[in-house]
Protein backbone atom coordinates (compact mmCIF):
# COMPACT_ATOMS: atom_id res chain seq x y z
CA UNK A 562 0.00 0.00 0.00
CA UNK A 563 1.18 3.52 -0.74
CA UNK A 564 2.61 5.52 2.16
CA UNK A 565 0.15 8.10 3.43
CA UNK A 566 1.54 11.41 4.69
CA UNK A 567 -0.08 14.25 6.61
CA UNK A 568 1.35 17.76 6.44
CA UNK A 569 0.14 20.21 9.04
CA UNK A 570 0.52 23.98 8.88
CA UNK A 571 -1.53 26.81 7.39
CA UNK A 572 -2.90 25.13 4.26
CA UNK A 573 -3.96 27.87 1.86
CA UNK A 574 -6.14 26.92 -1.10
CA UNK A 575 -8.43 28.86 -3.42
CA UNK A 576 -12.18 28.30 -3.61
CA UNK A 577 -12.73 30.85 -6.40
CA UNK A 578 -10.87 33.50 -8.39
CA UNK A 579 -9.81 36.49 -6.26
CA UNK A 580 -10.47 38.69 -9.28
CA UNK A 581 -14.25 38.35 -8.78
CA UNK A 582 -15.58 39.61 -5.46
CA UNK A 583 -13.52 40.42 -2.37
CA UNK A 584 -10.05 38.88 -2.90
CA UNK A 585 -9.69 38.27 0.84
CA UNK A 586 -12.49 35.66 0.77
CA UNK A 587 -11.31 33.71 -2.26
CA UNK A 588 -9.25 31.23 -0.25
CA UNK A 589 -9.75 28.80 2.63
CA UNK A 590 -7.36 27.88 5.42
CA UNK A 591 -7.07 24.33 6.68
CA UNK A 592 -4.87 22.70 9.30
CA UNK A 593 -3.82 19.56 7.45
CA UNK A 594 -3.43 17.99 4.03
CA UNK A 595 -3.32 14.22 3.47
CA UNK A 596 -1.34 12.89 0.53
CA UNK A 597 -0.90 9.39 -0.83
CA UNK A 598 0.51 8.03 -4.07
CA UNK A 599 1.41 11.52 -5.27
CA UNK A 600 -2.14 12.82 -4.93
CA UNK A 601 -4.00 14.90 -2.36
CA UNK A 602 -6.56 12.76 -0.53
CA UNK A 603 -8.12 15.31 1.81
CA UNK A 604 -7.73 18.70 3.48
CA UNK A 605 -9.28 19.76 6.76
CA UNK A 606 -9.02 19.57 10.53
CA UNK A 607 -5.73 18.09 11.78
CA UNK A 608 -7.14 15.99 14.63
CA UNK A 609 -9.88 14.52 12.45
CA UNK A 610 -7.55 13.66 9.61
CA UNK A 611 -5.00 12.11 11.95
CA UNK A 612 -7.73 9.98 13.52
CA UNK A 613 -8.88 8.89 10.06
CA UNK A 614 -5.29 8.05 8.94
CA UNK A 615 -3.51 6.72 12.05
CA UNK A 616 -0.86 5.01 9.89
CA UNK A 617 0.20 8.27 8.18
CA UNK A 618 3.68 9.79 8.51
CA UNK A 619 3.47 13.30 9.99
CA UNK A 620 5.24 16.50 8.93
CA UNK A 621 4.42 19.44 11.16
CA UNK A 622 5.13 22.79 9.51
CA UNK A 623 3.56 24.72 12.43
CA UNK A 624 2.68 28.30 11.37
CA UNK A 625 4.28 28.03 7.94
CA UNK A 626 2.04 28.43 4.90
CA UNK A 627 1.49 25.43 2.62
CA UNK A 628 0.56 26.36 -0.94
CA UNK A 629 0.34 24.58 -4.27
CA UNK A 630 3.78 24.65 -5.92
CA UNK A 631 4.41 27.68 -8.11
CA UNK A 632 3.79 27.29 -11.85
CA UNK A 633 5.89 29.21 -14.38
CA UNK A 634 4.17 28.99 -17.78
CA UNK A 635 6.77 30.80 -19.92
CA UNK A 636 10.51 30.15 -19.54
CA UNK A 637 13.54 29.50 -21.71
CA UNK A 638 15.63 27.02 -19.71
CA UNK A 639 18.51 27.30 -22.25
CA UNK A 640 18.91 30.95 -21.18
CA UNK A 641 19.80 29.94 -17.60
CA UNK A 642 23.52 30.70 -17.98
CA UNK A 643 23.03 34.14 -19.59
CA UNK A 644 20.28 35.53 -17.33
CA UNK A 645 20.85 39.17 -16.32
CA UNK A 646 22.86 40.20 -19.41
CA UNK A 647 23.23 43.94 -19.59
CA UNK A 648 22.02 46.77 -21.72
CA UNK A 649 20.04 45.55 -24.75
CA UNK A 650 16.49 45.64 -26.00
CA UNK A 651 14.72 42.62 -27.46
CA UNK A 652 16.17 42.13 -30.95
CA UNK A 653 19.74 43.13 -29.95
CA UNK A 654 19.42 41.07 -26.79
CA UNK A 655 18.46 37.99 -28.82
CA UNK A 656 21.33 38.48 -31.29
CA UNK A 657 24.00 39.44 -28.75
CA UNK A 658 23.33 37.15 -25.82
CA UNK A 659 20.58 34.62 -26.52
CA UNK A 660 21.42 33.06 -29.86
CA UNK A 661 25.13 32.44 -29.06
CA UNK A 662 24.10 30.69 -25.83
CA UNK A 663 21.36 28.65 -27.51
CA UNK A 664 23.91 27.49 -30.12
CA UNK A 665 25.64 25.48 -27.37
CA UNK A 666 22.65 23.15 -27.01
CA UNK A 667 23.69 21.06 -30.01
CA UNK A 668 25.87 19.36 -27.37
CA UNK A 669 23.68 16.91 -25.41
CA UNK A 670 26.06 16.99 -22.43
CA UNK A 671 25.80 20.77 -22.15
CA UNK A 672 22.02 20.56 -22.54
CA UNK A 673 21.82 17.94 -19.76
CA UNK A 674 24.01 20.02 -17.46
CA UNK A 675 21.93 23.18 -17.90
CA UNK A 676 18.63 21.27 -17.62
CA UNK A 677 19.71 19.88 -14.24
CA UNK A 678 21.01 23.27 -13.11
CA UNK A 679 17.78 24.98 -14.19
CA UNK A 680 15.57 22.48 -12.33
CA UNK A 681 17.78 22.73 -9.22
CA UNK A 682 17.52 26.53 -9.27
CA UNK A 683 13.77 26.61 -9.81
CA UNK A 684 13.01 23.91 -7.24
CA UNK A 685 14.91 26.00 -4.70
CA UNK A 686 12.46 28.81 -5.54
CA UNK A 687 9.37 26.62 -5.04
CA UNK A 688 8.52 26.25 -8.73
CA UNK A 689 7.25 22.75 -9.45
CA UNK A 690 5.92 23.07 -13.03
CA UNK A 691 7.02 25.16 -15.97
CA UNK A 692 6.46 25.43 -19.69
CA UNK A 693 9.83 25.87 -21.37
CA UNK A 694 11.00 26.90 -24.79
CA UNK A 695 14.06 24.80 -25.64
CA UNK A 696 16.36 25.44 -28.65
CA UNK A 697 16.12 24.29 -32.26
CA UNK A 698 18.05 21.16 -31.23
CA UNK A 699 15.98 18.08 -30.37
CA UNK A 700 18.71 17.25 -27.84
CA UNK A 701 17.67 20.28 -25.81
CA UNK A 702 14.13 18.92 -25.44
CA UNK A 703 15.33 15.40 -24.62
CA UNK A 704 17.64 16.80 -21.92
CA UNK A 705 14.93 18.74 -20.08
CA UNK A 706 12.29 16.02 -20.45
CA UNK A 707 14.67 13.33 -19.12
CA UNK A 708 15.71 15.43 -16.15
CA UNK A 709 12.11 16.36 -15.27
CA UNK A 710 11.00 12.75 -15.69
CA UNK A 711 13.70 11.57 -13.28
CA UNK A 712 12.46 14.15 -10.75
CA UNK A 713 8.77 13.26 -11.23
CA UNK A 714 7.90 16.81 -12.32
CA UNK A 715 4.95 17.86 -14.43
CA UNK A 716 6.47 20.02 -17.14
CA UNK A 717 5.75 21.22 -20.65
CA UNK A 718 8.52 21.76 -23.21
CA UNK A 719 8.99 22.17 -26.93
CA UNK A 720 11.63 22.52 -29.59
CA UNK A 721 11.92 26.21 -30.50
CA UNK A 722 11.46 26.45 -34.27
CA UNK A 723 13.26 29.12 -36.36
CA UNK A 724 13.96 29.02 -40.09
CA UNK A 725 14.93 32.66 -40.72
CA UNK A 726 16.45 35.72 -39.04
CA UNK A 727 18.65 33.55 -36.84
CA UNK A 728 22.37 32.77 -37.26
CA UNK A 729 23.88 29.78 -39.04
CA UNK A 730 23.65 26.75 -36.83
CA UNK A 731 20.46 27.97 -35.23
CA UNK A 732 18.00 27.52 -38.08
CA UNK A 733 15.86 24.56 -39.05
CA UNK A 734 13.49 24.43 -42.04
CA UNK A 735 9.73 24.23 -42.38
CA UNK A 736 9.99 20.49 -43.04
CA UNK A 737 12.58 19.66 -40.36
CA UNK A 738 10.70 21.75 -37.77
CA UNK A 739 7.57 19.74 -38.54
CA UNK A 740 9.38 16.38 -38.57
CA UNK A 741 11.49 16.99 -35.46
CA UNK A 742 8.58 18.47 -33.48
CA UNK A 743 6.40 15.50 -34.42
CA UNK A 744 9.08 12.99 -33.40
CA UNK A 745 9.58 14.76 -30.05
CA UNK A 746 5.84 14.97 -29.47
CA UNK A 747 5.53 11.22 -30.06
CA UNK A 748 8.49 10.55 -27.76
CA UNK A 749 7.40 12.70 -24.82
CA UNK A 750 3.79 13.88 -24.93
CA UNK A 751 1.76 12.16 -22.20
CA UNK A 752 4.75 10.17 -20.89
CA UNK A 753 4.58 10.22 -17.08
CA UNK A 754 3.90 13.88 -16.19
CA UNK A 755 5.44 15.34 -19.37
CA UNK A 756 3.67 17.27 -22.13
CA UNK A 757 4.91 18.56 -25.46
CA UNK A 758 4.20 22.10 -26.70
CA UNK A 759 4.49 23.01 -30.38
CA UNK A 760 6.85 26.01 -30.24
CA UNK A 761 7.36 28.53 -33.05
CA UNK A 762 9.68 31.07 -31.37
CA UNK A 763 7.87 34.12 -32.82
CA UNK A 764 6.76 35.08 -36.28
CA UNK A 765 9.94 37.10 -37.18
CA UNK A 766 12.03 33.91 -36.99
CA UNK A 767 9.63 31.69 -38.94
CA UNK A 768 8.76 31.82 -42.63
CA UNK A 769 5.09 31.56 -43.55
CA UNK A 770 5.91 28.01 -44.70
CA UNK A 771 7.19 27.07 -41.25
CA UNK A 772 4.21 28.64 -39.49
CA UNK A 773 1.92 26.73 -41.83
CA UNK A 774 3.73 23.44 -41.16
CA UNK A 775 3.47 23.95 -37.40
CA UNK A 776 -0.20 24.94 -37.74
CA UNK A 777 -0.75 21.65 -39.59
CA UNK A 778 1.03 19.71 -36.83
CA UNK A 779 -1.15 21.40 -34.18
CA UNK A 780 -4.27 20.49 -36.17
CA UNK A 781 -3.10 16.85 -36.06
CA UNK A 782 -2.48 17.09 -32.29
CA UNK A 783 -4.99 19.63 -30.98
CA UNK A 784 -4.58 18.39 -27.38
CA UNK A 785 -1.00 19.74 -27.37
CA UNK A 786 -0.26 23.20 -26.13
CA UNK A 787 1.24 25.72 -28.57
CA UNK A 788 3.52 28.41 -27.11
CA UNK A 789 4.97 31.52 -28.72
CA UNK A 790 5.55 35.27 -28.24
CA UNK A 791 3.19 38.10 -29.14
CA UNK A 792 3.50 41.91 -29.21
CA UNK A 793 6.36 42.26 -26.74
CA UNK A 794 8.14 45.39 -28.05
CA UNK A 795 7.08 48.10 -30.46
CA UNK A 796 10.20 47.60 -32.66
CA UNK A 797 9.35 43.93 -32.91
CA UNK A 798 5.77 44.76 -33.99
CA UNK A 799 7.11 47.06 -36.73
CA UNK A 800 9.40 44.27 -37.89
CA UNK A 801 6.49 41.81 -38.01
CA UNK A 802 4.53 44.35 -40.08
CA UNK A 803 7.36 44.55 -42.62
CA UNK A 804 7.83 40.76 -42.77
CA UNK A 805 4.09 40.03 -43.15
CA UNK A 806 2.70 42.98 -45.16
CA UNK A 807 -0.64 41.23 -45.74
CA UNK A 808 -1.32 40.45 -42.08
CA UNK A 809 -3.98 42.51 -40.29
CA UNK A 810 -1.80 42.64 -37.15
CA UNK A 811 0.76 40.56 -35.25
CA UNK A 812 -1.80 38.01 -34.05
CA UNK A 813 -2.91 37.48 -37.65
CA UNK A 814 0.54 36.10 -38.49
CA UNK A 815 -0.37 33.16 -36.20
CA UNK A 816 -4.09 33.08 -36.89
CA UNK A 817 -3.63 32.85 -40.68
CA UNK A 818 -1.57 29.66 -40.25
CA UNK A 819 -3.77 27.83 -37.74
CA UNK A 820 -1.71 28.92 -34.71
CA UNK A 821 -4.50 30.54 -32.70
CA UNK A 822 -6.61 28.50 -30.30
CA UNK A 823 -7.63 27.67 -26.74
CA UNK A 824 -4.49 25.57 -26.28
CA UNK A 825 -2.35 28.51 -27.42
CA UNK A 826 -0.16 30.42 -24.95
CA UNK A 827 0.97 33.87 -26.01
CA UNK A 828 3.86 35.31 -23.99
CA UNK A 829 4.01 39.06 -23.19
CA UNK A 830 0.96 40.33 -25.17
CA UNK A 831 1.64 43.91 -24.12
CA UNK A 832 0.92 46.15 -27.12
CA UNK A 833 -2.32 44.56 -28.36
CA UNK A 834 -4.67 46.09 -30.91
CA UNK A 835 -8.41 45.99 -30.14
CA UNK A 836 -8.93 43.27 -32.78
CA UNK A 837 -6.19 41.15 -31.24
CA UNK A 838 -7.71 41.44 -27.78
CA UNK A 839 -11.14 40.50 -29.13
CA UNK A 840 -9.88 37.48 -31.06
CA UNK A 841 -7.72 36.21 -28.19
CA UNK A 842 -10.75 36.46 -25.91
CA UNK A 843 -13.11 34.87 -28.44
CA UNK A 844 -10.95 31.76 -28.84
CA UNK A 845 -10.08 31.72 -25.10
CA UNK A 846 -6.33 31.78 -25.74
CA UNK A 847 -4.02 32.15 -22.73
CA UNK A 848 -1.91 35.28 -22.23
CA UNK A 849 1.25 35.04 -20.15
CA UNK A 850 2.41 38.07 -18.17
CA UNK A 851 6.22 38.24 -17.78
CA UNK A 852 6.77 41.33 -15.62
CA UNK A 853 10.47 41.04 -14.70
CA UNK A 854 11.28 40.50 -18.36
CA UNK A 855 9.05 43.32 -19.53
CA UNK A 856 10.84 45.79 -17.27
CA UNK A 857 14.32 44.29 -17.71
CA UNK A 858 14.25 44.33 -21.54
CA UNK A 859 12.21 47.53 -21.49
CA UNK A 860 9.16 46.10 -23.26
CA UNK A 861 6.22 47.82 -21.55
CA UNK A 862 3.44 47.48 -18.98
CA UNK A 863 0.97 44.59 -19.36
CA UNK A 864 -2.69 45.61 -18.96
CA UNK A 865 -3.58 43.09 -16.22
CA UNK A 866 -6.67 44.92 -14.94
CA UNK A 867 -8.16 45.54 -18.39
CA UNK A 868 -7.48 42.04 -19.68
CA UNK A 869 -8.84 40.36 -16.53
CA UNK A 870 -11.95 42.55 -16.73
CA UNK A 871 -12.44 41.45 -20.35
CA UNK A 872 -12.29 37.79 -19.25
CA UNK A 873 -8.88 36.71 -20.57
CA UNK A 874 -7.14 33.64 -19.17
CA UNK A 875 -3.80 34.87 -17.77
CA UNK A 876 -0.72 33.18 -16.33
CA UNK A 877 2.27 34.73 -14.59
CA UNK A 878 5.81 33.78 -15.66
CA UNK A 879 9.49 34.56 -15.19
CA UNK A 880 10.48 34.38 -18.89
CA UNK A 881 13.95 33.23 -17.75
CA UNK A 882 16.43 34.57 -18.99
CA UNK A 883 14.79 37.69 -20.49
CA UNK A 884 13.28 37.81 -17.04
CA UNK A 885 15.80 38.72 -14.38
CA UNK A 886 14.89 36.10 -11.78
CA UNK A 887 14.08 32.40 -11.36
CA UNK A 888 11.77 33.26 -8.46
CA UNK A 889 7.98 33.38 -8.71
CA UNK A 890 7.96 35.47 -5.50
CA UNK A 891 10.09 38.10 -7.27
CA UNK A 892 7.81 37.76 -10.31
CA UNK A 893 4.72 38.41 -8.17
CA UNK A 894 6.47 41.48 -6.73
CA UNK A 895 7.18 42.74 -10.26
CA UNK A 896 3.55 42.13 -11.25
CA UNK A 897 2.53 44.21 -8.24
CA UNK A 898 4.90 47.02 -9.25
CA UNK A 899 3.73 46.99 -12.88
CA UNK A 900 0.14 47.07 -11.63
CA UNK A 901 0.95 50.09 -9.50
CA UNK A 902 2.49 51.88 -12.50
CA UNK A 903 -0.79 51.25 -14.35
CA UNK A 904 -2.92 52.37 -11.39
CA UNK A 905 -4.09 49.00 -10.02
CA UNK A 906 -2.73 47.50 -6.79
CA UNK A 907 -2.99 43.71 -7.12
CA UNK A 908 -4.04 42.06 -3.84
CA UNK A 909 -1.68 39.41 -2.39
CA UNK A 910 -4.43 36.82 -2.97
CA UNK A 911 -4.49 37.80 -6.65
CA UNK A 912 -0.69 37.57 -6.91
CA UNK A 913 -0.54 34.11 -5.29
CA UNK A 914 -3.51 32.97 -7.38
CA UNK A 915 -1.80 34.10 -10.59
CA UNK A 916 1.36 32.13 -9.71
CA UNK A 917 -0.63 28.96 -8.97
CA UNK A 918 -4.22 28.58 -10.22
CA UNK A 919 -3.94 31.26 -12.94
CA UNK A 920 -0.76 29.79 -14.35
CA UNK A 921 -2.27 26.27 -14.19
CA UNK A 922 -5.28 27.59 -16.11
CA UNK A 923 -2.98 29.11 -18.74
CA UNK A 924 -1.63 25.56 -19.29
CA UNK A 925 -5.19 24.13 -19.25
CA UNK A 926 -4.03 21.95 -16.33
CA UNK A 927 -6.04 23.46 -13.47
CA UNK A 928 -7.76 20.11 -12.91
CA UNK A 929 -4.38 18.59 -11.96
CA UNK A 930 -2.08 21.25 -10.51
CA UNK A 931 -2.09 24.76 -9.07
CA UNK A 932 -4.35 24.26 -6.05
CA UNK A 933 -4.72 22.07 -2.98
CA UNK A 934 -7.85 19.95 -3.17
CA UNK A 935 -8.73 16.25 -3.11
CA UNK A 936 -7.69 14.59 -6.37
CA UNK A 937 -5.09 17.20 -7.28
CA UNK A 938 -1.44 16.22 -7.70
CA UNK A 939 0.64 16.77 -4.55
CA UNK A 940 3.06 19.51 -5.66
CA UNK A 941 3.47 21.80 -2.67
CA UNK A 942 5.60 24.68 -1.47
CA UNK A 943 5.98 25.55 2.20
CA UNK A 944 6.56 29.25 2.81
CA UNK A 945 8.34 30.70 5.83
CA UNK A 946 6.78 34.13 6.43
CA UNK A 947 9.71 35.19 8.66
CA UNK A 948 12.66 34.17 6.48
CA UNK A 949 14.78 37.29 7.11
CA UNK A 950 14.86 39.80 9.98
CA UNK A 951 13.43 42.49 7.71
CA UNK A 952 10.49 40.33 6.65
CA UNK A 953 9.94 38.90 10.15
CA UNK A 954 9.61 42.31 11.81
CA UNK A 955 7.04 43.34 9.19
CA UNK A 956 4.96 40.14 9.17
CA UNK A 957 5.02 40.20 12.99
CA UNK A 958 2.66 43.18 13.04
CA UNK A 959 0.40 41.95 10.23
CA UNK A 960 -3.38 42.36 10.52
CA UNK A 961 -4.30 39.10 8.78
CA UNK A 962 -2.74 36.29 6.76
CA UNK A 963 -2.67 38.26 3.49
CA UNK A 964 -0.92 41.13 5.25
CA UNK A 965 1.55 38.60 6.67
CA UNK A 966 2.22 37.08 3.23
CA UNK A 967 2.68 40.34 1.34
CA UNK A 968 6.16 41.20 2.77
CA UNK A 969 7.36 37.75 1.67
CA UNK A 970 5.98 38.39 -1.82
CA UNK A 971 7.72 41.77 -2.01
CA UNK A 972 10.99 40.98 -0.20
CA UNK A 973 11.24 37.19 -0.16
CA UNK A 974 13.68 34.96 -2.02
CA UNK A 975 14.75 31.31 -1.82
CA UNK A 976 15.21 31.69 1.95
CA UNK A 977 11.41 31.95 2.20
CA UNK A 978 11.03 28.52 0.56
CA UNK A 979 11.13 26.20 3.58
CA UNK A 980 10.38 22.98 1.70
CA UNK A 981 9.13 21.71 -1.63
CA UNK A 982 7.14 18.55 -2.39
CA UNK A 983 6.82 17.19 -5.91
CA UNK A 984 4.38 14.40 -6.70
CA UNK A 985 3.94 13.63 -3.01
CA UNK A 986 7.68 13.39 -2.26
CA UNK A 987 9.67 15.96 -0.32
CA UNK A 988 12.46 17.16 -2.63
CA UNK A 989 13.92 20.02 -0.59
CA UNK A 990 13.86 21.37 2.95
Ligand code: GUN
Pocket residue numbers: 637651655659762763790793854858880883884
Ligand atom coordinates in the same frame (compact mmCIF):
# COMPACT_ATOMS: atom_id res chain seq x y z
N1 GUN B 1 10.91 36.82 -28.43
C1 GUN B 1 11.45 35.86 -29.20
N2 GUN B 1 12.33 35.11 -28.52
C2 GUN B 1 12.35 35.60 -27.27
C3 GUN B 1 13.08 35.24 -26.10
O1 GUN B 1 13.87 34.30 -26.07
N3 GUN B 1 12.82 36.00 -24.99
C4 GUN B 1 11.94 37.03 -25.00
N4 GUN B 1 11.75 37.72 -23.90
N5 GUN B 1 11.27 37.39 -26.09
C5 GUN B 1 11.46 36.68 -27.22
Ligand code: ZN
Pocket residue numbers: 635636637790828880883
Ligand atom coordinates in the same frame (compact mmCIF):
# COMPACT_ATOMS: atom_id res chain seq x y z
ZN1 ZN C 1 9.99 34.12 -23.95
